[in-house]
Amino acid sequence: xxxxxxxxxxxxxxxxxxxxxxxxxxxxxxxxxxxxxxxxxxxxxxxxxxxxxxxx
Amino acid sequence: xxxxxxxxxxxxxxxxxxxxxxxxxxxxxxxxxxxxxxxxxxxxxxxxxxxxxxxxxxxxxxxxxxxxxxxxxxxxxxxxxxxxxxxxxxxxxxxxxxxxxxxxxxxxxxxxxxxxxxxxxxxxxxxxxxxxxxxxxxxxxxxxxxxxxxxxxxxxxxxxxxxxxxxxxxxxxxxxxxxxxxxxxxxxxxxxxxxxxxxxxxxxxxxxxxxxxxxxxxxxxxxxxxxxxxxxxxxxxxxxxxxxxxxxxxxxxxxxxxxxxxxxxxxxx
Numbered sequence: 639x640x641x642x643x644x645x646x647x648x649x650x651x652x653x654x655x656x657x658x659x660x661x662x663x664x665x666x667x668x669x670x671x672x673x674x675x676x677x678x679x680x681x682x683x684x685x686x687x688x689x690x691x692x693x694x
Numbered sequence: 695x696x697x698x699x700x701x702x703x704x705x706x707x708x709x710x711x712x713x714x715x716x717x718x719x720x721x722x723x724x725x726x727x728x729x730x731x732x733x734x735x736x737x738x739x740x741x742x743x744x745x746x747x748x749x750x751x752x753x754x755x756x757x758x759x760x761x762x763x764x765x766x767x768x769x770x771x772x773x774x775x776x777x778x779x780x781x782x783x784x785x786x787x788x789x790x791x792x793x794x795x796x797x798x799x800x801x802x803x804x805x806x807x808x809x810x811x812x813x814x815x816x817x818x819x820x821x822x823x824x825x826x827x828x829x830x831x832x833x834x835x836x837x838x839x840x841x842x843x844x845x846x847x848x849x850x851x852x853x854x855x856x857x858x859x860x861x862x863x864x865x866x867x868x869x870x871x872x873x874x875x876x877x878x879x880x881x882x883x884x885x886x887x888x889x890x891x892x893x894x895x896x897x898x899x900x901x902x903x904x905x906x907x908x909x910x911x912x913x914x915x916x917x918x919x920x921x922x923x924x925x926x927x928x929x930x931x932x933x934x935x936x937x938x939x940x941x942x943x944x945x946x947x948x949x950x951x952x953x954x955x956x957x958x959x960x961x962x963x
Contacts, residue, residue, distance in 0.1 A: 659888075669817060
């Protein structure tokens with residue numbers, strides 16, 4: 639079974655892809671935040687997948 | 695650097711040119727030039743302001759070229775500070791408060807500073823330098839265009855490129871921003887820095903200052919603060935700005951024990 643037809647691996651790849659994008663997005667935002675300001679919480683895997691779908 | 699080449703070989707001066715993909719090769723290629731690096735990440739800035747750099751492209755041999763970026767497009771980089779649209783980032787300069795806001799990952803706009811935007815600009819330039827192949831000359835990217843002079847010019851340009859008027863945070867606007875003491879403090883600081891001036895012999899009454907501050911806060915759709923909270927916010931700012939302390943012993947029109955500052959006056963209401 640190839641990665642593309644395995645739903646579990648497909649989801650894992652999507653999560654990993656979303657994590658990379660989230661980390662880069664946070665890296666950029668961190669430059670604008672102040673020390674001590676509350677950072678938004680780290681999203682769960684499901685929340686990450688929803689976030690990734692909002693990306694253009 | 696590069697000026698001689700620019701003068702003698704204008705045909706080698708290149709702006710960014712979009713890569714033509716075949717229908718079988720739709721993947722983005724690894725960026726080979728600073729222009730490609732930035733346009734891949736900020737296509738809207740390119741669409742609006744054009745090429746990030748003017749580059750001299752010199753053939754080294756039949757297959758290789760050397761790329762020397764020789765001039766920077768400040769407008770493009772001002773737009774870059776507006777944020778990555780594909781990530782939902784957004785930075786604005788809120789003119790009525792002379793303040794910078796960015797949309798955090800929780801969707802709420804929060805305050806930031808010109809210095810932090812400068813840090814972001816320099817970091818992006820550094821990241822681009824690190825991703826460039828050997829064929830790209832890196833001196834201008836690393837040194838000249840990360841200098842304080844250029845960085846300040848980019849942030850200054852961004853004030854107009856990213857300007858938002860007061861309707862951006864109006865009660866009917868979809869944009870949500872942080873609410874809290876820091877916004878009141880920002881108005882208090884603006885009040886002191888813009889509306890007060892030092893003048894020997896003049897007196898500014900706390901009551902007068904408070905009523906003008908309330909008016910300013912109302913203009914910004916902020917909740918009114920208590921006079922005691924206003925006093926706690928404004929006293930250190932006035933002392934920092936004019937070096938005078940709040941007095942409790944002033945005599946005004948036969949009244950004694952009036953609170954205010956000596957040698958400070960309001961320039962307009």
